Amino acid sequence: MDYLSIIFEQTYKILFLLVPVLVSVAMIVWLDRRVWAFVQKRQGPNVVGPFGLLQSLADALKYIFKEMIIPSSSNKVIFILAPIVTMTLALIAWAVIPFGATQVLADINVGILYLFAVSSLGVYGIIMGGWASNSKYPFLGAIRSAAQMVSYEVSIGVIIINVLLCVGSLNLNDIVIAQKNLWFVIPLFPMFVIFFISALAETNRPPFDLPEAEAELVAGYQTEYSGMMYAMFWLGEYANILLMCAMGAVLFLGGWLSPLEIYPFTLIPGAIWLILKILFLFFLFALVKAIVPRYRYDQLMRLGWKIFLPFSLVWVVLTASFLFYFNLLPVN
Amino acid sequence: MIAHSIFFYAFSLIAIISAIMVTASKNTVHSVFFLILDFISISCLFIMIGAEFLGMIMLIVYVGAVAVLFLFVVMMLNVAQQKNQWFAAKDSSKHIPIGLIISTLIFVEIIIVIGGWKYKPEIFDINNSLTQFSVSNTHSLGKILYTDYIHVFQISGMILLVAMIGAIVLTFRQRAGVKRQSYIKQISRERVEGVEVLEVETNKGVRIDD
Incomplete structure (x- = not known):
């Protein structure tokens, strides 16, 4: 009976986390298209529901009722597995994101490593989809995407080391609490900028959306996908984007902490602050999509390996020496 | 405890079956x-015995980077078409011994x-020093790696660095005749160098590339 109650309680908690994440993914797609449209002086989706809020729901319905086409020359098992892997990996990472001092599904002590590991696994969904389609464009897109994600993960890893030097713990809640006096965005501002750009590349967002560059590769690794499988790729991609925003908010913007510890701000629960920070970062993502032209592939690789990696490595040395010199190293 | 052993046997079963399938598929x-499935289930086993840092590093390094390179190589070499007939082929029986x-x-x-x-646990002093700290796995690992074993740790780092530089030196070749983009050159271009104003006579035209 004990086991059963534990299982029910955990399932309830997981559902309570996953359903809002999925709904917010749908909303965020609408927000993305709206911001993109307003920058270009268009209206964007504004017909379905109030302000077009239900547009994503309508799209999802359309995808559900469409036929799923599985190419006859594809590797069927892996072809079907690929969107499932993408979607699952995008969702399981949310288990460690802290929404408050106690509001976290799994408060594990290597939380940030878990996040990093899951986001580095995300490349498999894309490679599997690209390879199993057995077609030129998906394969090219998958190869591009794999190279891109592996390169930008390196600099994200080094940036995480920067933050960890200031915290002295791998637990995400400890990272948030360490920013009680000063958000890390202020002392580590260059790292925040590099993290933001690397997150764009890691999630294949414009200006780094080379894996699905429609002018060159039709739709990259998703070319052969249709119906619900395409929708799963799409949901997984946006869930990953939200996750990257959440990671940025936790690492640099103080997670669930309120900006000022004074009366009217402390009334608002931490989860709301975290959501506001995620939304702010996502707004920046959407703006970048609208205003920056696409990078060329060699420029992308040059930026990742020759600029971001050395710069963030030097910054690790700087941070470590600063903390060591002023005796600020966190010791527990 | 029952749930623990159920999970342990499930993960180890997956690990063994996928290890067999690596050679048999x-x-x-x-x-x-x-x-990759094998790596993931092994890292789950690591996490189950309390070595959460090792498990996560296993996921990041092996699954996130090394296996991606494996996949790349295998896909690019187009060995997907060559059927790896392990049980049927006669040649493969040579390799069995x-x-x-x-x-x-x-x-x-x-x-x-x-x-x-098992016989003499005291000769393994890593084991002893691990139990000194009542802190988490990651902390105790860091405390040992950066104090007692700092030289071994740094030497292994140097070996990796040398290997990396060696690989770059071996594969890097400067090819002649490749057009490269120079950002400095592009940005420092002036109007005078780029544009030339000519008085063109009627019916004569201009010769370009003279």
């Missing part, structure tokens, strides 16, 4: 995917290490 790309010798060697090594550890 006919498609090489499938083999790599089974290898070598495989048996290597696996026996590995088995004996594991027996020696585990047997020695």
